[in-house]
Amino acid sequence: MSHDGPLGEFGPLSLHVPEPAVRHGGEPDFSNVNIPEAGSVRRPDVDSNPEDFRDLAFSIIRVLSRDGEAVGPWAGLLNDEQLIEGLRHMMTLRTFDARMQIAQRQGKTSFYMQHLGEEAVSCAFRKALSPGDMNFPTYRQAGLLIADDYPMVEMMCQIYSNERDPLKGRQLPIMYSSKEHGFFSISGNLATQYIQAVGWAMASAIKNDTKIAAGWIGDGSTAESDFHASLVFASTYKAPVVLNIVNNQWAISTFQGIARGGSGTFAARGLGFGIPALRVDGNDYLAVYAVAKWAIERARRNLGPTLVEYVTYRVGAHSTSDDPSAYRPKTESDAWPLGDPIVRLKNHLIGRGVWSEERHKQTEAEILDSVIAAQKEAEGHGTLHAGGKPSARDMFEGVYETMPPHLRRQRQEAGV
Amino acid sequence: MARKTMIEAIRDAMDIMMERDGDVVVFGEDVGFFGGVFRCTQGLQAKYGKTRCFDAPISEAGIVGAAIGMAAYGLKPCVEIQFADYVYPAYDQIVSEAARLRYRSNGGFTCPIVVRMPTGGGIFGGQTHSQSPEALFTHVSGLKVVVPSNPHDAKGLLIAAIEDPDPVIFLEPKRLYNGPFDGHHDRPVTPWSKHDLGEVPDGHYTVPLGKAIKRREGKQLTILAYGTMVYVAEAAAEEHGIDAEIIDLRTLLPLDLETIVESVSKTGRCVIVHEATLTSGFGAELAALVQEHCFYKLEAPVARVTGWDTPYPHAQEWDYFPGPARVGRALAEALEG
Numbered sequence: 235m236s237h238d239g240p241l242g243e244f245g246p247l248s249l250h251v252p253e254p255a256v257r258h259g260g261e262p263d264f265s266n267v268n269i270p271e272a273g274s275v276r277r278p279d280v281d282s283n284p285e286d287f288r289d290l291a292f293s294i295i296r297v298l299s300r301d302g303e304a305v306g307p308w309a310g311l312l313n314d315e316q317l318i319e320g321l322r323h324m325m326t327l328r329t330f331d332a333r334m335q336i337a338q339r340q341g342k343t344s345f346y347m348q349h350l351g352e353e354a355v356s357c358a359f360r361k362a363l364s365p366g367d368m369n370f371p372t373y374r375q376a377g378l379l380i381a382d383d384y385p386m387v388e389m390m391c392q393i394y395s396n397e398r399d400p401l402k403g404r405q406l407p408i409m410y411s412s413k414e415h416g417f418f419s420i421s422g423n424l425a426t427q428y429i430q431a432v433g434w435a436m437a438s439a440i441k442n443d444t445k446i447a448a449g450w451i452g453d454g455s456t457a458e459s460d461f462h463a464s465l466v467f468a469s470t471y472k473a474p475v476v477l478n479i480v481n482n483q484w485a486i487s488t489f490q491g492i493a494r495g496g497s498g499t500f501a502a503r504g505l506g507f508g509i510p511a512l513r514v515d516g517n518d519y520l521a522v523y524a525v526a527k528w529a530i531e532r533a534r535r536n537l538g539p540t541l542v543e544y545v546t547y548r549v550g551a552h553s554t555s556d557d558p559s560a561y562r563p564k565t566e567s568d569a570w571p572l573g574d575p576i577v578r579l580k581n582h583l584i585g586r587g588v589w590s591e592e593r594h595k596q597t598e599a600e601i602l603d604s605v606i607a608a609q610k611e612a613e614g615h616g617t618l619h620a621g622g623k624p625s626a627r628d629m630f631e632g633v634y635e636t637m638p639p640h641l642r643r644q645r646q647e648a649g650v
Numbered sequence: 651m652a653r654k655t656m657i658e659a660i661r662d663a664m665d666i667m668m669e670r671d672g673d674v675v676v677f678g679e680d681v682g683f684f685g686g687v688f689r690c691t692q693g694l695q696a697k698y699g700k701t702r703c704f705d706a707p708i709s710e711a712g713i714v715g716a717a718i719g720m721a722a723y724g725l726k727p728c729v730e731i732q733f734a735d736y737v738y739p740a741y742d743q744i745v746s747e748a749a750r751l752r753y754r755s756n757g758g759f760t761c762p763i764v765v766r767m768p769t770g771g772g773i774f775g776g777q778t779h780s781q782s783p784e785a786l787f788t789h790v791s792g793l794k795v796v797v798p799s800n801p802h803d804a805k806g807l808l809i810a811a812i813e814d815p816d817p818v819i820f821l822e823p824k825r826l827y828n829g830p831f832d833g834h835h836d837r838p839v840t841p842w843s844k845h846d847l848g849e850v851p852d853g854h855y856t857v858p859l860g861k862a863i864k865r866r867e868g869k870q871l872t873i874l875a876y877g878t879m880v881y882v883a884e885a886a887a888e889e890h891g892i893d894a895e896i897i898d899l900r901t902l903l904p905l906d907l908e909t910i911v912e913s914v915s916k917t918g919r920c921v922i923v924h925e926a927t928l929t930s931g932f933g934a935e936l937a938a939l940v941q942e943h944c945f946y947k948l949e950a951p952v953a954r955v956t957g958w959d960t961p962y963p964h965a966q967e968w969d970y971f972p973g974p975a976r977v978g979r980a981l982a983e984a985l986e987g
């Protein structure tokens with residue numbers, strides 16, 4: 235088609251399409267990621283005026299220093315025992331992921347998604363919540379279950395879609411659901427559940443309850459309209475909700491700049507809605523815990539929503555259907571400036587004098603044993619294509635509370 | 651002429667149209683640099699630049715809404731929704747906007763967009779990678795709905811869709827991307843390189859929208875199918891020794907009623923198969939039309955074989971999918987009736 239715009243003094247227009255700093259084949263480059271010193275970002279009082287700490291949406295709250303020391307105003311919340319427990323949770327999640335990744339390759343299930351490099355986010359956040367609070371997670375927060383001692387066997391039975399699968403084989407692997415553990419059923423459709431978290435929190439406020447909700451979303455998914463609806467509702471009704479954005483730099487092959495656009499950070503999205511926003515080092519267990527605690531207290535004190543951006547990196551592939559070597563440098567994760575959450579907490583504990591390389595190795599072995607034991611037990615109940623299966627009858631159940639006649643007829647026709 | 655997979659054929663169609671027409675733009679989630687999760691747009695950004703083929707933010711409403719705006723300017727956007735199961739955020743843009751733009755502006759504005767999306771099950775994708783939502787679009791006045799079943803048609807239909815002056819929903823049965831899957835999930839699929847319909851002519855050609863095709867001539871009964879179910883129907887008829895006439899609808903809207911009526915009038919029996927759920931599925935529309943136009947020729951009730959009226963399950967995929975055994979039983983019953 236022809237260009238027939240007015241002859242202007244500014245010349246023709248051109249479309250801006252953002253690009254990541256490097257692609258596969260290039261040298262990884264994170265020089266554009268501005269990382270403040272650990273301990274350098276201030277900690278406002280929970281009830282202070284959000285107008286006074288807008289700058290925190292552009293910084294990164296960090297506790298663990300390069301030398302593994304816990305420093306600054308956000309440090310000092312967790313004792314040795316709690317930190318060791320946190321380390322164990324992250325190690326368990328990583329081992330669990332590694333085993334399930336292999337199980338998928340062996341054909342024992344159809345699909346898997348791992349957390350590699352992002353373990354601190356969901357593991358630490360869970361420990362800051364109270365019983366009764368509700369998460370509306372994405373597929374990359376299984377740490378919420380692990381850190382709440384949800385049985386690994388149950389998780390694996392769900393992954394294998396076997397006869398003991400609590401979801402009866404209906405749902406895609408890893409799309410867990412557990413009301414008892416404050417883990418809302420994962421949908422798989424991105425961003426839909428962020429606004430539901432806000433609604434759940436509003437309900438708690440309507441009923442003068444004390445529970446709060448947490449919404450979860452990935453960097454890429456913040457582009458969905460549901461994300462923006464969530465911020466409006468949360469802001470308007472000052473809902474007791476923590477709105478988490480896990481910025482792991484990638485949305486499948488798409489770098490975070492495509493969803494972020496011209497806004498400096500994802501956290502900054504909150505400011506336009508009048509929602510206080512914090513940015514935190516997502517690979518720092520102590521920092522994640524401290525910021526989660528702060529935001530949760532704010533919600534619990536009826537001060538309203540907080541938006542939290544966790545700055546982290548997706549070390550693994552998006553899922554077992556993805557191969558990132560086609561779109562980003564293979565060594566990019568080694569160059570990621572915020573390091574590895576497990577290594578960092580381990581070094582901190584060694585520095586504190588309560589941990590050692592030897593104990594770490596020993597713990598690794600113990601965890602591997604327990605994951606393998608759980609796996610054996612789960613596999614005893616079947617895997618996707620072998621052994622015990624949920625029945626075809628289960629497929630017809632649970633569409634409604636009471637099966638309507640047309641479905642009963644169809645079930646009969648299916649002969650199950 | 652070369653043998654191509656359906657993915658390659660679809661890519662070829664976009665490539666040819668981008669080459670011929672500078673107004674054709676292609677975008678969607680992971681579509682630009684990477685070339686789409688099914689690789690349908692691979693190489694297009696490198697060839698045509700990142701302002702003609704690019705990554706979109708994860709916002710289906712945004713993707714379709716932006717496409718409508720571009721079309722209103724005069725471009726011809728061909729956008730990808732990563733899976734049909736994720737099209738719902740865009741539903742308002744499609745139903746309330748794209749479909750009605752020409753009508754409500756009395757042609758002042760039009761909407762020549764194509765919305766491509768992989769559809770259908772068979773890959774253990776559970777409820778979010780398996781759905782067949784075609785009836786949600788055929789119910790909307792102002793849309794055209796296309797479901798190709800092979801590389802040859804996929805290329806010709808996609809070119810026709812891009813050239814069409816109105817919005818086209820282009821549903822790609824993902825289980826057919828690499829070969830004509832016939833529902834026998836325990837056997838390897840013949841690749842398109844070994845199938846006649848994998849023959850894809852070079853260059854520009856169209857398969858017109860609104861034209862069905864007889865995949866098999868037969869006397870005993872008529873099977874109406876589209877997408878993956880064409881091959882399931884073929885397998886079922888063959889295994890049951892039934893001389894079926896199989897019609898591949900290719901375009902659901904506008905529908906080639908003539909071919910359907912001609913066939914059913916000849917055979918007197920009609921079985922409709924689709925993967926989508928039964929209730930208010932496209933089969934209901936087909937059954938009603940066959941009844942209206944062929945009532946006095948019918949020797950048996952029109953039958954439907956479809957997915958059950960449940961969400962698409964994960965583990966029970968093959969209990970859900972209307973495979974050759976179920977279709978075969980319905981064919982046998984239709985002959986008795």
Ligand SMILES: Cc1ncc(C[n+]2csc(CCOP(=O)(O)OP(=O)(O)O)c2C)c(N)n1
Nearest residue numbers: 374422423424452453454455484485486736
């Ligand atoms: C509505 C919808 N659109 C598209 C998809 C396909 N999809 C699944 S994950 C994903 C990328 C999400 O990236 P991000 O939000 O950054 O989360 P991450 O995977 O990095 O944790 C896409 C596009 C989907 N599941 N739902």
Ligand SMILES: [Mg+2]
Nearest residue numbers: 452453484485
């Ligand atoms: Mg991401």
